Amino acid sequence: MSSIYYYLAGFLFTLGLLGTIFKKDLISILLCLEMMMGGVSLLIILFSRSTGVLESQLLVFFTIIISACEVAIGLSLIIALYRKKQTIYTDDIKIITE
Amino acid sequence: MISDIFLTIITMAFALMVVFSKKTVVAAFALLMTLLSIAMIYFQLGTVFLSAIQVLVNAGAVAILFVFVMMLINLEQFQNNREKGKAKLIISSVTVLVILGVFALIINNNIEVLTSNNIADNSMKALFEKLFNVYYLPFEMATVLLLAALVACVVITGQDKAVAKEEGAKHE
Numbered sequence: 001m002s003s004i005y006y007y008l009a010g011f012l013f014t015l016g017l018l019g020t021i022f023k024k025d026l027i028s029i030l031l032c033l034e035m036m037m038g039g040v041s042l043l044i045i046l047f048s049r050s051t052g053v054l055e056s057q058l059l060v061f062f063t064i065i066i067s068a069c070e071v072a073i074g075l076s077l078i079i080a081l082y083r084k085k086q087t088i089y090t091d092d093i094k095i096i097t098e
Numbered sequence: 099m100i101s102d103i104f105l106t107i108i109t110m111a112f113a114l115m116v117v118f119s120k121k122t123v124v125a126a127f128a129l130l131m132t133l134l135s136i137a138m139i140y141f142q143l144g145t146v147f148l149s150a151i152q153v154l155v156n157a158g159a160v161a162i163l164f165v166f167v168m169m170l171i172n173l174e175q176f177q178n179n180r181e182k183g184k185a186k187l188i189i190s191s192v193t194v195l196v197i198l199g200v201f202a203l204i205i206n207n208n209i210e211v212l213t214s215n216n217i218a219d220n221s222m223k224a225l226f227e228k229l230f231n232v233y234y235l236p237f238e239m240a241t242v243l244l245l246a247a248l249v250a251c252v253v254i255t256g257q258d259k260a261v262a263k264e265e266g267a268k269h270e
Binding site: 007 | 102103106109110113114116117122125126129132133136139140143144145147148151152155156159160163164167168170171186187190191194197198201202205209211212213214215216217219224225228229233236240243244246247248250251254255257
């Protein structure tokens with residue numbers, strides 16, 4: 001009956017994708033990215049269970065480390081941006097085009 | 099089996115809350131609960147070590163870091179206003195449904211292979227023997243990556259000396 005978890009992983013990934021497309025402030029986008037990460041990790045664990053390969057658990061271990069780094073750097077970029085522009089909305093940021 | 103469905107429903111409810119809640123703080127706490135329920139799923143699947151890591155790192159550190167950053171920047175002026183454009187909503191909903199449909203098709207075609215439990219030795223001892231004998235170099239690289247992220251955070255968020263001097267001159 002663990003097949004229901006496959007659907008859950010797909011649901012988490014697609015919902016995170018939807019949120020990443022639609023959200024307007026950067027913190028919510030990072031939250032949705034973290035949710036996508038969670039779905040992918042769950043999927044890898046499920047594959048590890050069905051194939052019997054122990055390495056995939058280590059893959060998830062390293063994925064968690066990398067996602068922690070990603071969130072830390074993303075949040076510090078948000079803080080730096082807020083200091084410079086006083087906004088966290090994606091519509092107000094036109095650094096490249098300026 | 100009932101616990102499977104229960105955990106799935108809880109995780110889905112909190113995941114929906116992350117995307118659809120009006121306040122970002124509520125979304126952050128919903129993400130915390132989503133990650134905790136994913137940790138419970140890991141526990142139920144038998145991967146105890148990853149469950150502990152998920153609780154410690156993702157739920158304990160990352161989600162709290164989000165709340166901390168929200169505290170640093172003034173969140174009152176940022177309400178979670180979503181894009182109201184109908185065409186965009188329809189197009190993305192169709193895309194998401196297509197992705198989920200293809201996903202469900204693949205799962206349904208291989209359901210017997212995917213739901214079998216083939217892990218022979220799921221003990222932590224086997225896992226750590228692999229980690230510290232075969233994969234010790236990636237493990238060390240991960241520590242270097244964490245150190246680099248730490249330095250990067252300090253460099254990015256650290257104020258420029260020139261800017262700080264200007265602000266100091268203004269205050270005087």
